[in-house]
Amino acid sequence: MSSTRPELKFSDVSEERNFYKKYIALPKKLLKTIRLVDKGEYYTVIGSDAVFVADSVYHTQSVLKNCQLDPITAKNFDEPAKYVTVSLQVLATLLKLCLLDLGYKVEIYDKSWKLTKSASPGNIEQVNELMNLNIDSSIVIASLKVQWNSQDGNCVIGISFIDTTAYKVGMLDIVDNEVYSNLESFLIQLGVKECLVQDLTLNPNSNTEVQKVINVIDRCGCVVTLLKNSEFSEKDVELDLTKLLGNDLALSLPQKYSKLSMGACNALISYLQLLSEQDQVGKYELVEHKLKEFMKLDASAIKALNLFPQGPQNPFGGNNLAVSGFTSGGNSGKITSLFQLLNHCRTNAGVRLLNEWLKQPLTNIDQITKRHDLVDYLIDQIELRQMLTTDFLPMIPDIRRLTKKLNKRGGLEDVLKIYQFSKKIPEIVQIFNSFLEDEGPVESVKELVRSTWLAPLSQHVEPLSKFEEMVETTVDLDAYEENNEFMIKIEFNEELAKIRGNLDALREEIHTIHLDSAEDLGFDPDKKLKLENHHLHGWCMRLTRNDAKELRKHKKYIELSTVKAGIFFSTKQLKSIANETNILQKEYDKQQAALVREIISITLTYTPVFEKLSLVLAHLDVISSFAHTSSYAPIPYIRPKLHPMNSERRTHLVSSRHPVLEMQDDISFISNDVTLESGKGDFLIITGPNMGGKSTYIRQVGVISLMAQIGCFVPCEEAEIAIVDAILCRVGAGDSQLKGVSTFMVEILETASILKNASKNSLIIVDELGRGTSTYDGFGLAWAIAEHIAGKIGCFALFATHFHELTELSEKLPNVKNMHVVAHIEKDTNEQKHDDEDITLLYKVEPGISDQSFGIHVAEVVQFPEKIVKMAKRKANELDDLKTSNENLKKAKLSLQEVNEGNIRLKALLEQWIRRVKEEGLDTPSNISEEASQHKIQELLRAIANESENENDNYLKYIKTLLL
Ligand SMILES: Nc1ncnc2c1ncn2[C@@H]1O[C@H](COP(=O)(O)OP(=O)(O)OP(=O)(O)O)[C@@H](O)[C@H]1O
Known part of the structure; x- marks a missing residue:
């Protein structure tokens, strides 16, 4: 660089x-x-x-x-x-x-x-052009004015938000609790990048609360900007809004919105200096945002469910940007997020919409069903989908970007791009019409396709034809098609035609001089003596430096300059014609520029139409992207059956997979069933060895619910899904024991937020709660929270834990069910392969409690004599002071590779053991007691294990502590 x-x-x-x-x-x-x-x-x-x-x-x-x-x-x-x-x-x-x-x-x-x-992160307008990027998500900035109510601990937050890229402004009030969980959901649903907050940090009464608000904003990957309290006054804001919205509607806003949100809006408008920019005035649209219409997601959920690619500095993936030009669908590299998996969008507006949908899953069953119907339709209509995604959608430009550019310093080139876009609309209408004539789909689905896509598109065909006519009469489309030149049609303007005529005549004269000079000097005019339009000299001729000697023999040639490529020269006559051409060309450009400005301003009057069309096509793009992902997944996704909220709370997934993990090349994914049922088994505790697949299992349920609620199909063989109003995650601090107390505090705070936020319709995912602290505190916390969720809230919850003792909760509460991860053998179907090549894997989740000793499972799966397995189990039970065993498991900290390789070694060792047991007749003892035989069997195992022990074999060492 x-x-x-x-x-x-x-x-x-x-x-x-x-x-x-x-x-x-x-x-x-x-x-x-x-x-x-x-x-x-x-x-x-x-x-x-x-x-x-x-x-x-x-x-x-x-x-x-x-x-x-x-x-x-x-x-x-x-x-x-x-x-x-x-x-x-x-x-x-x-x-x-x-x-x-x-x-x-x-x-x-x-x-x-x-x-x-x-x-600033929430306002990139002024530098947008310098960045030369397609922005794949909206850039929303918000402003908060909080009123704390010291009595009940609740507060009211007046919020205003503005998306300068889409000219949208909104206001709302939210009532929040002491952990600001509603604020968190708001910031996430809108993907807010920057948040203005009153600077009350010096006020001792509000300092702690402001700090808490700042922490929540921070957690959502959003930048905090503190402004003086006086900026948040609601005075005169309706006048500013009137200007911004370009109508008098804003004058009635004080009746509709609170003083708090109007105050927040005032701070925002002046921070963004919206009124000082002429091109912003009158462009804005007032929009509504209702928290309740969408699923609540917390900051941990965004990360735990891998919604967006995560970078070290960018926990939420931020903008998924593509350097100017076509967005490749974001699937060029490895897929690490749901966004990348689902993004087969062909338009930038589609990519932005997908980004928004991922943060705003729906909660209304009718709306979700409509999206599923449309995905279903496009999965069925492969031919239509292919035509759309190869022939039409890629031709759709980024209307938002184009109209912005036109507003600032666009040219005919941009008008032509919009013209081509406009020409595509009737074609798309036509294909839809022809496909809808098909007998196949049921009438209700056809009607849905008509009302969602076809009607809004065809409705604008007529007004657009006027725009097209304007372009066709004013712009020289032939010049564009033939030479990629952007010119006004000369017949459209007499003055221009006159200048063009003069220019053409001068061009003729220049050509004649060129040919005459070539003859005079004796050089080939096509190869040696070049005619050029130089940026300084205008029209002139050039010879290489070698050939230039000839020039000096003739007086009439005037040397202009010498560069590496040769000598530029002219004649008196050519100089004067070049001069004249230059003046005329400037005049031509000036005349043309005035006309271009006129054409642009007419084009811009169609902006609302273009934007509406662009949104309809973005919707079509995202739905077809869902259809594509659903049909081309390693195993095609299926349509889930939905249960509305507050009705039957049952989620039942058969052979479900984690959609992102199953795409990884190095993983052969093991599917699992999941059943969550209100009152009978809505709280699942999952135990099992490290790296056993617990986290994957619980997160998979969250990802699948979210996919269903954004309207996509799901990676299962069968799926029944109860719609949830929130997915709230508490994902362990992992190995951050080092952080000690503060990690414990974070855990408590985040968990408190979950408990405040969850209703009986929510889904809670808790992974490794209490891991970042001492066993004692951690277990206490995990137990109390689990009991509260299962006993009081009664929503769906999945708990992955190392605290084996937690499994006892199922004895206390009937809705708590225990699940555990077990070893699973993939039988090799290839007969020719040797039996030894079976691969042992974990990841199968089954009902019941994990007995910790997964070595014993391996023994079971190598079809070990039942008697011996039983004995080994008894032995393990002896050791089974749960705590030590649990500690051992933690200490063992085996990597997946160690477990898999270890299982292969263990299998060989056990097979050797069986062979020796049989050879020595210990399996059918005739002359010694059963007890003596078992003792001998065990001795044999100890000997074999010792023989084969390798100093570095952590796995075997660990298994031995359990078996021997
Ligand atoms: N169902 C599955 N099929 C195939 N591979 C899986 C499956 N589940 C998990 N894995 C693999 O195992 C790895 C570990 O999974 P995961 O993190 O879910 O385990 P865990 O039990 O939560 O581990 P820990 O207790 O250490 O947190 C994953 O990164 C993935 O590679």
């Missing part, structure tokens, strides 16, 4: 010194803000920002250079006196990194240190 680094230029040292002098005089910047200076062709970054850019973009500090400072400035320069330059290309990467991945703010200054552009 360093090769593309431009050189920092100043006209002299004093200019350079002055530049830095002004730099240190700037007001102090906020934390996590990067300042850049626009030097025209490139940018420069100074001081600690330069070090940051060197480290995070160039990955080397060798790119840093020293700033030339005068002695006084040097004294006051309290950062490294370094700078680094950034090309336009690198700038795009830097901006993306700062704004979208790291949550930094960016300020761009001009050479005289005037602030020209600023951007």
Whole structure:
């Protein structure tokens, strides 16, 4: 990357010194803000920002250079006196990194240190073009004004949110509890990137609460911006909104919305400086957002269910960005998230919609059923789907991006893209019509297809034909098709036609001069003597430097300049014609520009129509993407049968799979059944060895429910799913024992939030609760929470735990069921292969309690004599002071590879044992007592195990502690 680094230029040292002098005089910047200076062709970054850019973009500090400072400035320069330059290309990467991945703010200054552009994670409008990216998710910024009610511990939060990319503004109030779980759901459902909060941190009464709000915002991967309390006044906001919305509707808003949310809105409008940007005024639309219409998801659920690709700095995957151009569907690399799995979208608007749907699963059964009907229809109509995804959808441009560009500095090229889009609509209408004539699908589904896609598309065909007519009469479509030129039709404008005529005549004269000169100088006009339109000289001729000797023999030729490629020259006459051409061309462009502006402004009046169409097509795109994923999965997905909320609470999945895990090349996925049934078995405790597949099993249930509720089919053989109003996850701190107390606190807080949020219609997923703390505290916590959920809330819950003692809860509460992970042998169906090549795997989840000693399961599956297995079990039971056994299991910490390889070794060892037992006749003892025989058998095992023990064989050591 360093090769593309431009050189920092100043006209002299004093200019350079002055530049830095002004730099240190700037007001102090906020934390996590990067300042850049626009030097025209490139940018420069100074001081600690330069070090940051060197480290995070160039990955080397060798790119840093020293700033030339005068002695006084040097004294006051309290950062490294370094700078680094950034090309336009690198700038795009830097901006993306700062704004979208790291949550930094960016300020761009001009050479005289005037602030020209600023951007923050929730507002990238001013730098959007510099980033040159297709934004695949909406960029929402929110603002909160909280009113705490000290009596009941609840609070009311007035929220306003704005999506500057889609010109949407909304307001709502939410009542929240002391853990702000509703705020969390809101931030997640809308994927809020930045949140404005009143700065009450100095107020001792509200400081702790503000801090809690900040923590929740942080947890959702969203940036907090603190603003003065006075910014949140609701005064005059309706007037500002009237301007923004372009109608008087806003004047009645104070009756509809609370003072709190209006105050929040005021802060937002002034922070984004929306009214100072002329192109924003009148563009906005007031939208509603109701928390209840969608499933609640908490921050842990987004991660635990792998909804988006997760990077080290970007827990929510943030924007799934594709560098300008067509979005490849995001499936080029390894699939690590549901988003990547489901994203076969062909349009950018489709990708954005999918992003939104993943964060907003539906809860209304009728709405979900409609999506399932449509997916079903497109799965059936393969031919239609293929036509749409190969011939039509890829041709659909990003309307939102195009109209924005047209608004700023678009050209005929963009108008033509929209024209082509418009031409596609009647074609799509036509194919739908022809496919709907088919006998196949039932009438109700056909009706749904008509009302969802066909009707909204055909409704706009007529108005669009006027737009098309306008383009066809004004734009030279032939010139575009033949030469990719964007020109106004000359017959459309007399003045233009006249200039064009003159230009063509001059062009003729130029050609004649070229040919005459070629003859005069004796060079071939096609090969040696070139005619060129030079950027400085205009029309002129060129000869190589070798051939130029000939020129000097003729006086009439005037040399213009010499470069490596040769000598540019002209004649008096050619110079004058070139001049004239230049003037005429400028006039032509000017005339054309005025007309282009007119065409653009007419085109822009159609924006609402284009946007509606684009949304319908985005919907079609996502549904067809679901149909594609569902039919091309390793085992096709199936349509789930749904139970509405508050009715039969039963989820029954037969042979269910984790959709993301089953796509991994190195995994042969073992499917599992799941049954959750209100009152009978709605709380499942899953125990089993490390790496046994517990987490996968419980998360799989969450992912499948979510998939069903966004409208997709599910990876099961059969599925009955009770719609849930929330998926709440508590996923263990894993190996973060080091964090000690704080981890325990985090666990308590997050779990408290779950308990507050869950209703009897929710799904709770808890993995390794209490692992980050001492066994005693952890177990106490896990037990209390489990008991509360199973006994009081009564929703679906899946608990994966190492606390074996938790399984005793099932004795207390009838709705608690124990499940455990067992070893499972994949029988090799290939007869020719030797029996030894069977692979032993874990991952099968079955009812009951895990007896911990999975070695014994292996013994069972190698068809070991029952008697011996029983004996070994008794032995294990002797050891079965649950705690020690549990501790052993934890200490063993075997990796999956160790377990699988170990099982193969164990199998060989046990087979050897059986052979020797048989050889020595111990299996049918005739002259010794059964007890003596068992003793001998055990001795034999000990001997064999000792013989084969390898110092590094952790697995065998572990098994021995259980068996011997
Ligand atoms: N059903 C399955 N089929 C195939 N492979 C699986 C299955 N479930 C899990 N695995 C594999 O096993 C690995 C470990 O699974 P998982 O994390 O679910 O185990 P765990 O029991 O929760 O482990 P721990 O107790 O250490 O947290 C997964 O990364 C995956 O590779």
